[in-house]
Amino acid sequence: MLSINKIKYIKSLHDKKNRQEFNTFIIEGKKIIEDTLNSNYVVKNVYVTDEILDNFNIKTNIEQISEQEMKKISALKNSTNILAVVEIPPKKEPKITEKELVLCLESIQDPGNFGTIIRTANWFGIKNILCSLDTVELYNQKVLQATMGAFTGVNVYYIDLEQYIKQYKEKYNNNIYGTFLEGENIYKKNLNNKGILIMGNEGKGISEKLEKLVTEKLLIPKNDKAIAESLNVSIATAVVISEILGEG
Amino acid sequence: MLSINKIKYIKSLHDKKNRQEFNTFIIEGKKIIEDTLNSNYVVKNVYVTDEILDNFNIKTNIEQISEQEMKKISALKNSTNILAVVEIPPKKEPKITEKELVLCLESIQDPGNFGTIIRTANWFGIKNILCSLDTVELYNQKVLQATMGAFTGVNVYYIDLEQYIKQYKEKYNNNIYGTFLEGENIYKKNLNNKGILIMGNEGKGISEKLEKLVTEKLLIPKNDKAIAESLNVSIATAVVISEILGEG
Incomplete structure (x- = not known):
């Protein structure tokens, strides 16, 4: 179960100013979360409703929550059954070549x-x-x-x-x-x-x-x-x- | 001033089923309304708030309404200062040539x-x-x-x-x-x-x-x-x- 503070925190990430303060953002949906897990992004937490747990292929930091909780933390009109909290990577200087x-x-x-x-x-x-x-x-x-x-x-x-x-x-x-x-x-x-x-x-x-x-x-x-x-x-x-x- | 029934009618056109029943739709914004006036579409009414009346270049069927009324009939989050009610043209068979x-x-x-x-x-x-x-x-x-x-x-x-x-x-x-x-x-x-x-x-x-x-x-x-x-x-x-x- 998600604590009230945790729900508040994740909901706060719907707003740009909080994303920037906490250096964190959220993503929703299976495909996009899989792509993020396969990338250099650091995924801090994954929240799923029971429906999806069986056929989702990661094991770390995964937490099962109720559909009601998912609705509370989702930024989408129709929440999906999976949401992840991801770190915003540190800013870097562009590395660009002459050939691209x-x-x-x-x-x-x-x-x-x-x-x-x-x-x-x-x-x-x-x-x-x-x-x-x-x-x-x-x-x-x-x-x-x-x-x-x-x-x-x-x-x-x-x-x-x-x-x-x-x-x-x-x-x-x-x-x-x-x-x-x-x-x-x-x-x-x-x-x-x-x-x-x-x-x-x-x-x-x-x-x-x-x-x-x-x-x-x-x-x-x-x-x-x-x-x-x-x-x-x-x-x-x-x-x-x-x-x-x-x-x- | 718009009657309550008129407001109800225009608002009802936000929904597909009413558009189909009344064979009528609405458009909002100066450019799109000018394009429609210049086309084969039959524009039944144009509603404007006072701000835009001066530099808008049509004279027929134009009615000045208050900003409050515009907000009521607009389907947009941020209503513009002009809205038109337009006839849905009768259905036709496609006329298509070999060369297009x-x-x-x-x-x-x-x-x-x-x-x-x-x-x-x-x-x-x-x-x-x-x-x-x-x-x-x-x-x-x-x-x-x-x-x-x-x-x-x-x-x-x-x-x-x-x-x-x-x-x-x-x-x-x-x-x-x-x-x-x-x-x-x-x-x-x-x-x-x-x-x-x-x-x-x-x-x-x-x-x-x-x-x-x-x-x-x-x-x-x-x-x-x-x-x-x-x-x-x-x-x-x-x-x-x-x-x-x-x-x-």
């Missing part, structure tokens, strides 16, 4: 978009994602669930993007890609699979200060009769990554 | 995914989207908002997909595309920009009965180390459409 495509996200605000972008980046083999300091928090439940476990397969860093990209450009001669309404048709450009791809905020796109650092302005051309002013940012990210990395 | 790419959606359940797919399809110039009868309803608020107005630029039909695709195949010699885990690398295939593209349910993919009708099984290849078992369906749809239509 690095994704830079500027001020992405929607958790579903961010999670979907992580899932897509990981699918195409991107290892490092650099986020501006005001990008939505990685350990937000909605972000993590939208990654479908893929957050365990990429390194996500929150940094001063402008400073970082300036240093990158001094060091390497690679392209800095970004999407712009006045960019060049992505399907007619020869795209190198090394460098940096910047994707901007849902409403505002890429800021002026980062735009200055872009060497290749890209456009996913729009049909004459298209109604929306832009593509969803997770869709645009996928289309650009597919063009840059998809061919092999 | 038609998108078929089987059992898409998530409103955000469906709306994003419509936005993307419209961006790339797809005109007709055929949905299985159990696909999420087009006039769901979350679907409409995710389209960013693009629902006014495509025809969405709910039909028996199996029957329709069978008839299509008897009539035309075009490819029927679908994505499958055992499909062929999409980047190594020559893709024709005419035919049907089937995208399946978020969890289950394409059903067996539709799989039988597919002539070209496609795969968006996954990096060796990727964690998630699949791409999000709106992402996969965008990548495939980009490959089929993007080059021109």
